[in-house]
Amino acid sequence: MRTRTVALSLSLTLIVGCAGNGEGLDDNGRPTEEGEGGGLSADFDSIQSNVLTPxxxxxxSGAAAPLGLRLDEGASYALLVNAPSTEVPGLLRVNPGDPDSSYLIQKIEGTAEVGGRMPLGGSPLPAETIAVIRQWILEGAQAPQSSGVSPSKLSAAWPIEGTLSRNAPAIVIASERELDTSLFQAGTLTVTRSGGDADFANGNEVQIDARIELRSLSPTVLAITAPPGGWTADAYRLRVSGSSPLAVTDLNSVAIDGNADGQAGGDFELNFSVEESK
Ligand code: HEC
Structure with missing residues (x-):
C-alpha cells in the first residue's frame, strides 16, 4: 500500500563502461564495453541503439509488430529475454548464456526452421555484429545498465480493504516510478469479473471493458474507472502482466516486479469485490 516517489536518474547509463582500453578490443580480442564514438558493444543499450532501433x-514496433515482437526501446528487452518464440515455442528468443539455442540468433543467422532471415528482405547483419550480440547473450543477456535500480513494484492505492461500493469511482494502482505507459494495452492490463461465483477458473468469467486513465506519469499512477453502466456486484480480478509475451516495463525495459518477490517479472494481481451500495 506504500507509494514512494523515487527520482530515477537516467544519467546512470552514462557512467558505466569507461574502463575500456580504448582500442575497441580487449586482451581476448573481443569488443570492449565502450567502443570509440559509440560503436557497437556487447551491452543491451548499444545493441538497441546500433541494431534494433535503426x-x-x-x-x-507498435501494436502491429510481427508476432507481437516489439523491438523498440522500452519494450525490446522484456520481449526478447526469456520470452518464448512464437514461431518455435520450444525456444526462447533470447536464452541467457546460450546463444545457439536463442531464436533471435537463429533468425539473424538465417538458420531458423520457420520464416525468413532477419532483417526480412534486407541485407544480412555483418558477422561482427552477430558476434557482438552472441557475446551479450553468452555473458547472461544483462539488462540495460540502469537496472541497478531494483525493478518497480506495483501497489493498489485503492481499494484499500478489497471492497468497492457499486458507485465507487475507480481503482487506483501505483508504481514506484515511471513505467512505459505505451505498454498498458489490451492484454497487459485486464479486469475480469468472476461471473457471480468468486471463481476465476470455471469458464463463466466476464472480461470487463474498463477505462484506464493516467493519473501521474512519474511515478506512474493509473486509475481504472467503472465500465459503462457501472460495476456489477461480483468478485473481480485485476491483473497487470509482468511476464512474457508482453510485460509492462519501466523506461529501462525492466519488467515490473509484479508479484513483489524482489525480481523483475511476475504478474501483479488485485482481487476485489464490488458490493451493492447500501
Ligand atoms: C521488413 C520487416 C522486418 C524487418 C526489417 C525485421 N523483421 Fe523480424 N520479422 C518480420 C516478420 C514478418 C516476421 C515473421 C515471419 C518470419 O519469421 O519470416 C519476423 C519474425 C522475427 C522473429 C521471430 C519471432 C518469434 O517470436 O518467433 C525474430 C526473432 C525477429 N523477427 C527479429 C528481427 C530482428 C532482430 C530484426 C532486425 C535485425 C528484424 N527482425 C527485422 C519482419 C521484419
Whole structure:
C-alpha cells in the first residue's frame, strides 16, 4: 500500500563502461564495453541503439509488430529475454548464456526452421555484429545498465480493504516510478469479473471493458474507472502482466516486479469485490 516517489536518474547509463582500453578490443580480442564514438558493444543499450532501433523497428514496433515482437526501446528487452518464440515455442528468443539455442540468433543467422532471415528482405547483419550480440547473450543477456535500480513494484492505492461500493469511482494502482505507459494495452492490463461465483477458473468469467486513465506519469499512477453502466456486484480480478509475451516495463525495459518477490517479472494481481451500495 506504500507509494514512494523515487527520482530515477537516467544519467546512470552514462557512467558505466569507461574502463575500456580504448582500442575497441580487449586482451581476448573481443569488443570492449565502450567502443570509440559509440560503436557497437556487447551491452543491451548499444545493441538497441546500433541494431534494433535503426534496422529492426521499421517492422518490429507498435501494436502491429510481427508476432507481437516489439523491438523498440522500452519494450525490446522484456520481449526478447526469456520470452518464448512464437514461431518455435520450444525456444526462447533470447536464452541467457546460450546463444545457439536463442531464436533471435537463429533468425539473424538465417538458420531458423520457420520464416525468413532477419532483417526480412534486407541485407544480412555483418558477422561482427552477430558476434557482438552472441557475446551479450553468452555473458547472461544483462539488462540495460540502469537496472541497478531494483525493478518497480506495483501497489493498489485503492481499494484499500478489497471492497468497492457499486458507485465507487475507480481503482487506483501505483508504481514506484515511471513505467512505459505505451505498454498498458489490451492484454497487459485486464479486469475480469468472476461471473457471480468468486471463481476465476470455471469458464463463466466476464472480461470487463474498463477505462484506464493516467493519473501521474512519474511515478506512474493509473486509475481504472467503472465500465459503462457501472460495476456489477461480483468478485473481480485485476491483473497487470509482468511476464512474457508482453510485460509492462519501466523506461529501462525492466519488467515490473509484479508479484513483489524482489525480481523483475511476475504478474501483479488485485482481487476485489464490488458490493451493492447500501
Ligand atoms: C521488413 C520487416 C522486418 C524487418 C526489417 C525485421 N523483421 Fe523480424 N520479422 C518480420 C516478420 C514478418 C516476421 C515473421 C515471419 C518470419 O519469421 O519470416 C519476423 C519474425 C522475427 C522473429 C521471430 C519471432 C518469434 O517470436 O518467433 C525474430 C526473432 C525477429 N523477427 C527479429 C528481427 C530482428 C532482430 C530484426 C532486425 C535485425 C528484424 N527482425 C527485422 C519482419 C521484419
Amino acid at each position: 534496422i529492426c523497428t521499421t517492422c518490429h
